[in-house]
Amino acid sequence: MDKHLCSQFFFLGLLLVLSTTFFPIVSASHFTTLKPNEEAKEISHENEVAALLKWKASLDNKCQLLLSSWATTTNTNAISNPCNNNWFGIGCNKAGRVAYLNLTSCDIRGTLRNLNFSSLNHLLRLELYNNSLYGTIPSNIGNLSKLYYLELGSNFLSGPIPPEIGLLANMWFFSIYHNNITGHVPQQIGLMRELVTLDLGFNSITGMIPSTIFGNLSDLYFLSFPKNELRGYIPSSIGNLTKLEILYLYKNRLSGPIPEEIGMLKSIRDLELFDNHLTGHIPSSIGNLSNLTILLLRLNNLTGRIPEEFGMLNSLYDIDLGVNNLEGDIPSSIGNLEQLTYLALYENNLTGNILIILKNCTNLYRIDLRGNKFSENISETFGINLNLDYIDLSDNRFHGELDATWGVCRGLTGFKISNNYISGNIPGELGGAYQLQVLDLSSNQLMGIIPRTFDNFMELLELRLNDNRLLGDIPLIIGKLSKLLSLNLARNNLSGLIPTQIGDCKELVDLNLSQNALDGNIPFQIGEMNALETLDLSYNRLIGELPWQLGELKSFQVMKISHNEISGSIPSSFSQCLSLISVNISYNQLEGALPNIPAFQKGPFEAFRNNKGLCGDVAGLKACPRVNRGNKKRDTKLIILPMLGGIVFLIVALLLTSLTYRRSARIESRNHQSGDLFSVWSFDGKMVYEEIIKATEDFNSNHCIGVGGNGSVFKAKMPNGQLVAVKKLHTPETIGLSNLIEGFRNEIRALTEIRHRNIVKLYGFCSHALHSFLVYEFLEGGSLLDMLSKDEKAMEFKWITRISILKDVANALAYMHHDCSPPIIHRDISSKNVLLDTGNRGHVSDFGSAKFLNPHSSNWTAFAGTYGYAAPELAYTMEVNEKCDVYSFGVLALEVIMGKHPSDFISYIFSTSSASMLKSLDHKMLKDVLDKRISSPSIEVAEKVLLVTKLAISCVHSTPQFRPTMKQVSVQLSRKISTSKGLSFVTIGEPLAS
Numbered sequence: 001m002d003k004h005l006c007s008q009f010f011f012l013g014l015l016l017v018l019s020t021t022f023f024p025i026v027s028a029s030h031f032t033t034l035k036p037n038e039e040a041k042e043i044s045h046e047n048e049v050a051a052l053l054k055w056k057a058s059l060d061n062k063c064q065l066l067l068s069s070w071a072t073t074t075n076t077n078a079i080s081n082p083c084n085n086n087w088f089g090i091g092c093n094k095a096g097r098v099a100y101l102n103l104t105s106c107d108i109r110g111t112l113r114n115l116n117f118s119s120l121n122h123l124l125r126l127e128l129y130n131n132s133l134y135g136t137i138p139s140n141i142g143n144l145s146k147l148y149y150l151e152l153g154s155n156f157l158s159g160p161i162p163p164e165i166g167l168l169a170n171m172w173f174f175s176i177y178h179n180n181i182t183g184h185v186p187q188q189i190g191l192m193r194e195l196v197t198l199d200l201g202f203n204s205i206t207g208m209i210p211s212t213i214f215g216n217l218s219d220l221y222f223l224s225f226p227k228n229e230l231r232g233y234i235p236s237s238i239g240n241l242t243k244l245e246i247l248y249l250y251k252n253r254l255s256g257p258i259p260e261e262i263g264m265l266k267s268i269r270d271l272e273l274f275d276n277h278l279t280g281h282i283p284s285s286i287g288n289l290s291n292l293t294i295l296l297l298r299l300n301n302l303t304g305r306i307p308e309e310f311g312m313l314n315s316l317y318d319i320d321l322g323v324n325n326l327e328g329d330i331p332s333s334i335g336n337l338e339q340l341t342y343l344a345l346y347e348n349n350l351t352g353n354i355l356i357i358l359k360n361c362t363n364l365y366r367i368d369l370r371g372n373k374f375s376e377n378i379s380e381t382f383g384i385n386l387n388l389d390y391i392d393l394s395d396n397r398f399h400g401e402l403d404a405t406w407g408v409c410r411g412l413t414g415f416k417i418s419n420n421y422i423s424g425n426i427p428g429e430l431g432g433a434y435q436l437q438v439l440d441l442s443s444n445q446l447m448g449i450i451p452r453t454f455d456n457f458m459e460l461l462e463l464r465l466n467d468n469r470l471l472g473d474i475p476l477i478i479g480k481l482s483k484l485l486s487l488n489l490a491r492n493n494l495s496g497l498i499p500t501q502i503g504d505c506k507e508l509v510d511l512n513l514s515q516n517a518l519d520g521n522i523p524f525q526i527g528e529m530n531a532l533e534t535l536d537l538s539y540n541r542l543i544g545e546l547p548w549q550l551g552e553l554k555s556f557q558v559m560k561i562s563h564n565e566i567s568g569s570i571p572s573s574f575s576q577c578l579s580l581i582s583v584n585i586s587y588n589q590l591e592g593a594l595p596n597i598p599a600f601q602k603g604p605f606e607a608f609r610n611n612k613g614l615c616g617d618v619a620g621l622k623a624c625p626r627v628n629r630g631n632k633k634r635d636t637k638l639i640i641l642p643m644l645g646g647i648v649f650l651i652v653a654l655l656l657t658s659l660t661y662r663r664s665a666r667i668e669s670r671n672h673q674s675g676d677l678f679s680v681w682s683f684d685g686k687m688v689y690e691e692i693i694k695a696t697e698d699f700n701s702n703h704c705i706g707v708g709g710n711g712s713v714f715k716a717k718m719p720n721g722q723l724v725a726v727k728k729l730h731t732p733e734t735i736g737l738s739n740l741i742e743g744f745r746n747e748i749r750a751l752t753e754i755r756h757r758n759i760v761k762l763y764g765f766c767s768h769a770l771h772s773f774l775v776y777e778f779l780e781g782g783s784l785l786d787m788l789s790k791d792e793k794a795m796e797f798k799w800i801t802r803i804s805i806l807k808d809v810a811n812a813l814a815y816m817h818h819d820c821s822p823p824i825i826h827r828d829i830s831s832k833n834v835l836l837d838t839g840n841r842g843h844v845s846d847f848g849s850a851k852f853l854n855p856h857s858s859n860w861t862a863f864a865g866t867y868g869y870a871a872p873e874l875a876y877t878m879e880v881n882e883k884c885d886v887y888s889f890g891v892l893a894l895e896v897i898m899g900k901h902p903s904d905f906i907s908y909i910f911s912t913s914s915a916s917m918l919k920s921l922d923h924k925m926l927k928d929v930l931d932k933r934i935s936s937p938s939i940e941v942a943e944k945v946l947l948v949t950k951l952a953i954s955c956v957h958s959t960p961q962f963r964p965t966m967k968q969v970s971v972q973l974s975r976k977i978s979t980s981k982g983l984s985f986v987t988i989g990e991p992l993a994s
């Protein structure tokens with residue numbers, strides 16, 4: 001509240017003297033005669049106080065507090081003194097008169113109209129920068145005859161500059177920068193002959209720049225009019241301003257040539273005339289400006305050559321002549337400019353051997369030559385400038401091959417040479433420029449393969465190699481470019497599969513692989529690139545079905561897959577992909593109904609033509625056969641997981657929460673007792689409900705595949721043949737959970753948003769007075785528990801597979817703990833909750849009891865684990881954290897290694913102190929604990945098994961702090977290990993290599 005942003009002035013003298021000074025009116029012969037609005041008269045101290053208090057009273061309320069020091073003293077009739085009472089922002093002269101008013105950045109809201117300048121005519125400085133003043137600048141400002149400093153910048157002042165400003169003959173600083181000032185600049189401004197700084201930039205000032213500025217204000221150092229609507233020529237009298245160091249006239253509508261007299265501005269350092277309508281040549285006199293460091297002339301209509309005299313601008317450091325009509329060879333004298341750091345000549349018609357000329361400019365940092373007619377052989381030149389940060393040579397006629405030395409530019413972040421005649425291979429050495437963020441080699445004649453060294457480009461955001469003659473595969477290392485936003489490889493001769501690793505480019509927004517010879521399926525991992533907006537895979541040889549996951553992309557806008565061999569129906573996930581704007585799926589083998597979203601329903605026939613059997617309401621397509629409502633969700637790929645852990649009321653909370661989240665309005669009036677369906681993620685949840693009831697024959701036990709503490713799991717075959725797992729909860733209703741609903745809103749959202757290849761997906765839920773159930777991904781392979789508990793199965797279950805499943809579980813947990821924010825704790829890791837697919841990959845299921853860890857909120861917990869896997873500390877503390885999952889993982893890993901639940905082994909570990917445990921373990925050979933049903937591992941595998949065992953033991957440490965994190969475990973498991981020891985020499989107690 002007490003925002004004392006403003007410095008305070010201190011009382012300068014103790015004397016309170018009534019001033020008797022009289023200030024004569026300034027006038028000048030050749031200007032309109034100016035008169036102050038009021039007769040200047042004796043102004044008493046009381047007048048000053050009254051003027052300030054009156055202004056204060058007129059300001060917005062919240063200023064009152066800030067200006068609370070502006071008040072009459074408590075002693076009722078005493079006259080308050082702004083000087084010895086330390087009024088905020090006020091300073092006084094020796095005579096005790098208000099001379100300074102500084103309310104810079106004080107959030108003052110109001111007008112100047114109520115500030116009676118006539119009563120404040122001792123003011124020297126008035127600083128009101130960066131407030132919210134509105135209204136006009138009153139003409140009585142001319143009464144401040146002593147004023148030398150007026151700063152009104154960054155307010156909302158409007159209207160014209162009053163001509164009375166010319167009365168302020170002592171002014172040397174005048175700024176109304178960044179307001180809404182309109183009208184012409186008054187000629188009278190030329191009366192302020194002392195002006196050094198004149199800043200009228202960023203307003204809406206019209207008309208010409210008054211000639212009096214150039215005629216009279218010969219002391220000007222800073223002249224600034226940018227971003228206004230000024231018209232007319234720059235007068236030749238500008239040459240009078242020989243002290244001028246900074247001239248900003250950019251972003252106006254100035255026309256005509258740059259006067260030759262510009263060469264007389266001997267002191268000029270910074271000359272910015274860009275974005276006007278200037279014409280003619282760049283005057284050669286510019287070569288006289290030996291102090292010039294910055295010259296910005298871009299976005300004009302300048303013609304002719306760049307004068308040879310440019311080479312005399314020894315201090316020049318930043319030059320931008322872009323977007324003009326300059327032509328002719330670039331003068332070789334440019335090569336003399338040793339300070340040159342920024343060079344921009346883009347979009348002109350320049351010719352010549354620019355790269356050779358620039359070879360000596362070793363300070364160059366950014367170069368933009370795009371859109372000219374340069375035609376050098378690029379291979380002979382350049383590329384060794386170690387400071388270079390950015391170079392754009394696009395849209396020229398450069399030819400030759402890319403030199404390996406480009407890779408030496410270690411600092412290069414942008415390299416663009418698109419649309420030239422570059423030939424040959426892309427040198428692998430380019431990978432040395434490992435800081436590249438943008439690499440654009442598109443539209444050239446490049447051949448060969450995409451170099452594998454590109455995996456160095458960890459910072460790359462944009463990669464464009466399209467429109468070349470590149471061959472071979474898309475390299476797998478593409479997945480290493482994890483920051484990539486845009487990838488365009490279109491129109492080459494690339495073949496082979498689209499690597500699934502592309503899914504690791506999680507930031508990718510724009511992917512174009514069209515017009516190559518790619519085959520195989522569209523990897524579903526593309527559907528996991530959650531930022532994806534535009535996908536173009538058209539004109540390839542892709543086969544298989546459209547991945548379900550594509551329709552789940554949240555930002556998906558454009559999908560082009562025409563001219564491939566894609567078959568099957570369009571997954572129903574697309575019916576919720578409302579972000580889609582445009583699709584083209586023509587010339588494929590697709591069939592079935594178009595999803596019911598505008599991108600499909602409103603699309604042109606051309607976008608769908610030449611498929612096997614698409615149907616829908618689009619003109620040109622046949623109508624779909626009428627189906628009963630149960631079939632409408634034919635493509636629903638719902639999958640289930642057995643969920644055996646968790647607690648009923650939490651799950652019910654999740655259900656209610658989910659509902660609330662989707663339909664928060666309805667939850668209020670929902671009646672538990674009624675038979676109303678309240679459901680789902682999918683909008684026709686009612687249909688899913690009915691289909692599932694039908695598919696499980698009203699939850700007939702024939703379809704049951706498992707029973708757990710709070711529900712039974714059923715396998716359901718949907719009408720279209722797809723399998724889902726349905727977990728039916730035993731007792732859905734009864735719990736008054738309305739308070740919990742809000743609390744779990746974020747959790748439930750996160751659970752459905754988890755996308756990880758080792759995590760079973762939760763698709764949704766239905767809740768009904770009769771039945772409530774969760775719908776999950778169905779995995780064919782059963783659970784890890786099944787696998788281990790049946791001897792025949794276990795015998796097929798080899799060491800390599802076991803280890804790789806543990807890696808999968810570790811990856812899933814590491815992801816939840818470390819890559820989700822806030823972290824998600826599973827709380828119930830056990831062999832029942834790890835499911836296998838047909839490829840024996842592990843998937844962690846049952847997040848029904850996962851709870852978000854928010855370190856700043858109080859931790860609501862309840863025992864949610866499975867007996868035998870839960871960390872010991874849960875018995876005496878309610879603190880659930882990631883380390884509980886680490887413990888359960890350790891138990892699971894031991895179970896996989898030993899083939900049975902390791903309870904005896906673990907109690908043995910706990911029965912001793914950790915030191916003696918390690919000691920006694922020294923004598924226990926690894927062989928003794930391994931699952932005997934399968935043969936001993938080979939030497940190499942044994943080392944992995946040993947590593948897993950050691951990790952597992954460290955995970956079940958009784959002290960949570962001593963357990964590793966899942967990230968560490970996952971990294972350790974992926975590590976290549978090498979030890980020369982055979983199995984029988986390895987003992988479990990060996991410390992872990994870190």
Ligand SMILES: *[C@@H]1O[C@H](CO)[C@@H](O)[C@H](O)[C@H]1NC(C)=O
Nearest residue numbers: 005006007102103104125127
């Ligand atoms: C006016 O106040 C601002 C902000 O407190 C301060 O930066 C500036 O130096 C002051 N001006 C003078 C002349 O003291």
Ligand SMILES: *[C@@H]1O[C@H](CO)[C@@H](O)[C@H](O)[C@H]1NC(C)=O
Nearest residue numbers: 155156157158178179180202
């Ligand atoms: C200028 O005025 C327009 C509307 O008249 C307003 O939108 C804009 O924000 C104002 N700009 C400034 C800098 O006050």
